[in-house]
Amino acid sequence: MFRSRSQSSSSASDKVSALSILRLTLPKLGVAFPFAMLLSVYNRIMIEELAILPVVVGGMYLFYNVINGFGQVTVGRIADRRPLFGLRRTPYLLAGLLLSSFALMPLPAASMAASADSALIPLLFVVMLVFGVGFAMTGDSHNALIAELTTGKKNRSTVIAFVWFFQIFASIVVAIAISIVLQIADQAAGAPRGCMTEACHLIRREVALQLMPSIFALGPIIAFVGWLPLLGLEPRLSRAQALAVEQRPPLHLRQAYTRIFSNAQARTFFFFVFISIFALFVQDDILEPFGAKVFALPVSATAQFQPIMGGATLVAMLVMGFVAGARPISKRKITNVGAGISGAGLLLLGLSAIFHIAPAMYLGIATLGLGMGVFNIGALSMMMDMTIPGETGSLMGAWGMAQAVATGMANFLGAFLLQLGLALTGDNAPLTYALIFGFSAVLCVTAIWLVQHVNVEQFQKMSREQMALTLEAA
Secondary structure, eight states, X not given: OOOOHHHHHHHHHTSOOHHHHHHHHGGGHHHHHHHHIIIIIIHHIIIIIXXXXXXXXXXXXXXXXXHHHHHHHXXXXXXXXXXXXXXXXXXHHHHHHHHHHHHHTTHHHHHHHHHHOGGGHHHHHHHHHXXXXXXXXXXXHHHHHHHHHTTTOTXXXXXXXXXXXXXXXXXXXXXXXXXXXXXXXXXXXXXXXXOOSHHHHHHHHHHHXXXXXXXXXXXXXXXXXXXXXXXXXXXXXXXXXXXXXHXXXXXXXXXXXXXXXXXXXXXXXXXXXXXXXXXXXXXXXXXXXXXXXXXXXXXXXXXXXXXXXXXXHHHHHHHHHHHXXXXXXXXXXXXXXXXXXHHHHHHHXXXXXXXXXXXHHHHHHHHHHHHHHHHHHHHHHHHHHSOOTTOHHHHHHHHHHHHHHHHHHHXXXXXXXXXXXXXXXXXXXXXXXXXHHHHHHHHHHHHHHHHTTOOHHHHHHHHHHHHHHXXXXX
């Protein structure tokens, strides 16, 4: 049967339009560019070309993740109460994108200075401090904007799938593009591809160090261009609404944390996010060494690990986005399936180490990527459900904090767990890796158990009661 015009209109109003999804997606350009620069390009330059200790580089990344995490709560509570030009998200998002982009521009000079004089290493952490603050503003504002614009919409999971699909895809494209630019510049400077002499190495080092400032300088331009499509998308508060928001009692940082952790539902959900993200990312820094140490794979082979995992993640997110848009699926179910598939992938990696089965290793990497893609859709959708009007920024900041701090700790502690395991097992690499992967799989099961105890309706009820008490106290 044909639907009436009113039915079609009602159905359309229940979903975020394709154009709005595209506009919400493009600001991720300003996130993908610095992310790719830091993790895919510049970390190698700092370690290999500038001989900065890996522990220092790992400490930098942990530091910015901690600043990013705790900063999101602060940014969220300020943005909830201090709209700019009648907007609570868009201006803060622009400020965050530009601040994080401009913050990285001194990084090449600071890195070279620290390489020449280790006493200047604190300069690197100052850069990461400013970058972390900008990233906190970006992450909280964008997440809160998406949460507010998708409230009551049937395709929230689809919106999330496309936004984060684009971020990962753009990061991969940026990393490939920069790699191609560097290869062309190397060849022009006299270091053809495949040349392994010391002279060629020195040429590549100089080319990389000379080009990095110019490449980093593109960051603010890319960030601003990606932000422009948001203009006019966020509903502007009326003068009366803005005044009412600004007259709300201030929520001090201690009060914000107390409100979150005194709410049993919020506390459970916070630890669910933290444990699940830690479980998924503890392998980040040890996966390539795993291929080298256990399977004696060359660099060219281990370099394929992240593309395999990233490709599987992208496919899973894209498919899950279409499936969730076509038929209603419980976000908790999506989350559980994603965590379960991820745990299975980690177990396959552990078994491949014990029994030395290379195909099982590749299958484990792909399975982990699929699980992470599905998990991202479910967990991010639940994060946005775990908010209430008026406190969207503060609560998204709390979930962002759990995510960022867990990622930073996982990246930093992965190598530590590896060294500890090797020491305890008498340098038995297969057993050590199997234990780490097995531990991560157990954490995935723990996350599934935790999320079963989260009730969105009860959380929202308790949060509203807390807000009412705050207003009465004022």
